[in-house]
Amino acid sequence: MTDAWRPVAAALADEGRRMLWARMLVDGGVDAASLASRERRALAALERAGLAAVEDGRATAVDAFGSLLEHRPAASGLDRFLRDGRIVSWPRRPRDRAALLAWAADRAVAAGAAATEREVTKRLAAVADDPATLRRDLVDAGLLDRAADGSAYRRASGPDAPRG
DSSP: OTTTHHHHHHHHTSHHHHHHHHHHHHHSOEEGGGSOHHHHHHHHHHHHTTSEEEETTEEEEOOOHHHHHHOOOOOOGGGGGEETTEEOOOOSSHHHHHHHHHHHHHHHSOTTOEEEHHHHHHHHHTTOSOHHHHHHHHHHTTSEEEOTTSSEEEEOSSTTSOOO
């Protein structure tokens, strides 16, 4: 069903079909028998795409978009915990939690780079509601190294990296 949108897009790619479909929407339908030859072909294409129906000689527009928009593939991987690039829930499984923390660390500080506490907090605020807690979690997980005075953070090489 993921390709169900293709016939609709193909049908509406043609200006004549779009105009006929728009006319059916605005006028509440058209008399199919009064259509010119070209418009009858356009109507047939709209019917095949599920955008039009003909009943008792009257062609009306059909809403094909509702069913297309209802279909949402199930989220997988980290997408289960993210919406619009922000963390919306925390995984229970340790492996998933580690993957989500690694994802956040990638956004906080680039590998081999350093950043101030303010920069790290700002970057994490773009992906989480509580950036300070997330920053501490990244340090606790060994993904970020914190300077002794707390002024700067550096990307650690991994969860077993020594902490500063």
